[in-house]
Amino acid sequence: MTNKLVQEAPYHPGYEDAVMNDKGYEGANLADAIRFKMKRDKKRFWAGDNISDYLHEGDKEILINEATEAFEKVLDTLLIDRETDPNSKGTARRLAKMYFNEIMRGRYDPAPDATAFPNDSQDRYEGMLVVRSELRSMCSHHHQPVSGVAYIGIIAANKLIGLSKYTRIAQWCARRGTLQEELCNDIAREIMKATDSKNVGVYIQATHGCCENRGIMAHSSLTQTTVLKGVFQTDPATKKEFMDNIKLQQEFAPR
Numbered sequence: 575m576t577n578k579l580v581q582e583a584p585y586h587p588g589y590e591d592a593v594m595n596d597k598g599y600e601g602a603n604l605a606d607a608i609r610f611k612m613k614r615d616k617k618r619f620w621a622g623d624n625i626s627d628y629l630h631e632g633d634k635e636i637l638i639n640e641a642t643e644a645f646e647k648v649l650d651t652l653l654i655d656r657e658t659d660p661n662s663k664g665t666a667r668r669l670a671k672m673y674f675n676e677i678m679r680g681r682y683d684p685a686p687d688a689t690a691f692p693n694d695s696q697d698r699y700e701g702m703l704v705v706r707s708e709l710r711s712m713c714s715h716h717h718q719p720v721s722g723v724a725y726i727g728i729i730a731a732n733k734l735i736g737l738s739k740y741t742r743i744a745q746w747c748a749r750r751g752t753l754q755e756e757l758c759n760d761i762a763r764e765i766m767k768a769t770d771s772k773n774v775g776v777y778i779q780a781t782h783g784c785c786e787n788r789g790i791m792a793h794s795s796l797t798q799t800t801v802l803k804g805v806f807q808t809d810p811a812t813k814k815e816f817m818d819n820i821k822l823q824q825e826f827a828p829r
């Protein structure tokens with residue numbers, strides 16, 4: 575059942591199995607092929623979702639080429655001269671690379687490797703751990719920057735992960751199009767997954783470009799969100815210890 579589309583698309587495996595396995599697909603580029611597969615599988619691909627399972631090696635480069643052409647069209651529509659304006663010449667490609675490799679990287683890259691170490695000896699650590707992680711994200715409504723800090727609190731279970739892994743996981747969740755409320759939930763869920771702990775708290779405070787650079791133009795707007803799971807939610811003393819820890823951290827290193 576090799577059809578004409580497959581013969582004409584020599585370059586990558588993702589395209590080929592989308593076309594080979596699904597009748598009726600007639601897109602001409604890789605983004606169409608991947609989108610087709612995700613729809614077929616009922617895989618959600620919202621701005622905050624990770625879609626790394628659908629990317630093969632080398633696909634990112636092809637998608638960057640496709641996005642470059644699309645951004646060129648946007649710049650043309652904005653009536654920006656990308657032929658003679660030296661500052662706008664490479665802008666379409668810069669934007670494409672920035673989206674895939676930086677500000678939305680967490681959508682395309684698989685979860686960071688978070689090797690866990692056993693915490694089951696006699697003198698196992700049973701206290702609370704609070705890690706402060708710098709966050710850079712982007713709101714999915716306006717594609718404006720969101721910047722702030724996340725405080726991740728956890729009561730250690732039988733697995734411990736390296737301290738830097740908390741921040742890597744938080745950044746992987748943040749480098750997408752997000753809502754702060756969703757981001758808080760995403761970080762809590764991924765930390766629970768990586769550590770097997772049911773007792774996790776995440777507090778984020780961040781400023782939003784979409785409130786600062788446009789709209790209400792509020793320069794000092796600060797948004798706080800908290801997600802509490804397990805004893806962080808049910809035990810007032812644990813919750814208080816978490817919040818007190820955050821205050822101590824903020825005194826030590828104000829953002």
Ligand SMILES: [Zn+2]
Nearest residue numbers: 713715716784
């Ligand atoms: Zn926004």
